[in-house]
Amino acid sequence: MALINESYLKLQAGYLFPEIGRRVSEFIAANPDKKVIKMGIGDVTQPLVPSVVKAFHEGVDEMAKGETFKGYGPEQGYAFLREAIAKNSYQDNGVNVSADEIFISDGSKCDTGNIQEIFGNENKIAICDPVYPVYADTTVMSGKTGSCQTNGYYEGIIYMPCTSENGFIPELPTETPDLIFLCYPNNPTGTVASKEELKKWVDYATENNAIILYDAAYEAFITEDGVPHSIYEIEGAKKVAIEFRSFSKTAGFTGTRCAFTVVPNELLAFGKDGKEYPVKPLWNRRQSTKFNGVSYPVQKAAAAIYTEEGKKEVADVIAYYLENAGIMKASLAEAGYEVFGGVNAPYIWVKTKNGMTSWDFFDKVLNEANVVGTPGSGFGPSGEGYFRFSAFADRDSVLEAMERIKNLN
Numbered sequence: 001m002a003l004i005n006e007s008y009l010k011l012q013a014g015y016l017f018p019e020i021g022r023r024v025s026e027f028i029a030a031n032p033d034k035k036v037i038k039m040g041i042g043d044v045t046q047p048l049v050p051s052v053v054k055a056f057h058e059g060v061d062e063m064a065k066g067e068t069f070k071g072y073g074p075e076q077g078y079a080f081l082r083e084a085i086a087k088n089s090y091q092d093n094g095v096n097v098s099a100d101e102i103f104i105s106d107g108s109k110c111d112t113g114n115i116q117e118i119f120g121n122e123n124k125i126a127i128c129d130p131v132y133p134v135y136a137d138t139t140v141m142s143g144k145t146g147s148c149q150t151n152g153y154y155e156g157i158i159y160m161p162c163t164s165e166n167g168f169i170p171e172l173p174t175e176t177p178d179l180i181f182l183c184y185p186n187n188p189t190g191t192v193a194s195k196e197e198l199k200k201w202v203d204y205a206t207e208n209n210a211i212i213l214y215d216a217a218y219e220a221f222i223t224e225d226g227v228p229h230s231i232y233e234i235e236g237a238k239k240v241a242i243e244f245r246s247f248s249k250t251a252g253f254t255g256t257r258c259a260f261t262v263v264p265n266e267l268l269a270f271g272k273d274g275k276e277y278p279v280k281p282l283w284n285r286r287q288s289t290k291f292n293g294v295s296y297p298v299q300k301a302a303a304a305i306y307t308e309e310g311k312k313e314v315a316d317v318i319a320y321y322l323e324n325a326g327i328m329k330a331s332l333a334e335a336g337y338e339v340f341g342g343v344n345a346p347y348i349w350v351k352t353k354n355g356m357t358s359w360d361f362f363d364k365v366l367n368e369a370n371v372v373g374t375p376g377s378g379f380g381p382s383g384e385g386y387f388r389f390s391a392f393a394d395r396d397s398v399l400e401a402m403e404r405i406k407n408l409n
C-alpha cells in the first residue's frame with residue numbers, strides 16, 4: 001500500500017495568490033471598463049539586459065557545434081561562473097568567499113527549501129513572521145512540525161514577529177532554535193538589517209551552536225552605505241551561516257533560473273555522537289546526487305552580469321525599480337500612510353490606516369483605485385494591518401497607481 005507523506009496534509013492551501021487572483025478576476029468581470037494596475041506579485045517586469053542576452057545566444061551557439069557542445073556540466077556549477085561570483089560578489093568587497101564554497105543552482109527557492117534535507121529532523125527551526133512562505137512550508141514538508149494552529153502558526157516552529165515596533169528585526173527567541181532563517185533585504189517588508197543587528201545574530205548562533213540560513217535574494221537592491229550585503233561581512237559568520245543569493249531579482253532571471261548558495265568550508269554541525277562534521281560535503285553530496293546542474297547557456301548568461309557592460313546594465317535596471325520604489329514611498333507617505341522599505345529593496349510595506357485589516361485594505365484599493373497589492377497578513381499573522389506594494393512595474397503604471405491612491409478617501 002502506497003502511503004503519502006502525511007506532512008503534506010498539514011500544509012495550508014496556497015491561499016494568498018489564488019485568493020488575490022479570484023478577487024481581481026471577479027472585479028474585472030464586473031467592471032470590464034476599468035484599467036486594473038497590478039503591483040502585487042514579486043516578479044520582475046523588465047527584460048534581460050543586452051550583455052546577458054548576447055552571452056545567452058553565444059552559449060546556445062556553442063551547444064550547436066560539435067567542437068563546443070557540452071553535455072552534463074559539473075553539479076556544483078561551471079568554474080567560470082563560481083570564480084566570477086567569488087571575485088565580484090565577495091572578494092572585491094573584502095569578503096573572503098572562495099569559488100569552492102559556491103554551489104550554482106536553478107533557484108534560491110529550491111535551495112532554501114532543499115537545505116533542510118542535510119540537517120536532522122530534530123532541529124528546531126526559527127522563522128520570521130511575516131516572511132517569504134517557502135521556509136515554513138518546507139519545514140512542514142520535512143516532518144518537523146505539528147499541525148497549523150488557529151493563530152496561523154505551525155506547532156513546533158519558533159516564530160519571530162517582525163513589526164514596526166521592533167524595526168522589523170526579530171528579538172532573540174526565548175526558545176533556542178538550531179536553524180534560523182533570516183532574509184535581508186526582506187521580502188515582504190523591504191527593510192534591512194544593520195551590521196550591529198546581524199552581529200547580534202551571528203553571536204547568538206555561535207553561542208548556541210545554531211546555523212543561520214541567510215537569504216539575500218535582494219542584495220543587489222542595497223543602496224545605502226553601511227548596510228551589509230553579505231552575512232559574511234560579520235566576523236565569525238563563516239562558521240555559522242549559509243548564504244543564498246539569486247540572479248532572479250538581481251538580473252531578471254525569474255524565468256531564466258539561476259542562483260547560488262555559499263556553504264563555507266569552516267561551517268560545522270553536530271552528529272548524534274557529539275562529533276562535529278563539516279556541512280559542505282553534505283550539500284555537495286546532496287546536489288551531486290539529486291541535481292545535474294544549470295544549463296550551460298544560462299550559466300554563461302549569468303556570468304555576463306559580472307562584465308563591465310553587464311554590471312552597468314544590471315545596475316540601471318535596479319535603479320529603475322528603485323526609482324519606482326522612491327516614487328511610491330513618497331506618494332504613499334504624502335497620502336498619509338506610514339511606509340517602510342523601498343530604499344534597499346523593491347518592496348514598500350505600508351501600514352493601513354485606522355487599524356483596517358490587510359484584506360479590507362486590499363478590497364478598498366482594488367475597488368476604489370483599481371490597484372492590486374498584496375495583503376500583509378498573507379505573509380504571516382504579524383503582517384496583519386500591513387500591505388505590500390511591489391516596485392517591479394513600469395513607470396507609467398506606478399505614476400498612475402499612486403495618483404489614484406492619493407485620491408482615495
Ligand SMILES: *Cc1c(COP(=O)(O)O)cnc(C)c1O
Pocket residue numbers: 042106107108109110132183187215217245246247248249253254258259
Ligand atoms: C524571489 C525570492 C527568491 C528567489 O527565488 P528564485 O528561486 O531564485 O527565483 C528567494 N528568496 C526570496 C525571499 C524571494 O523573494
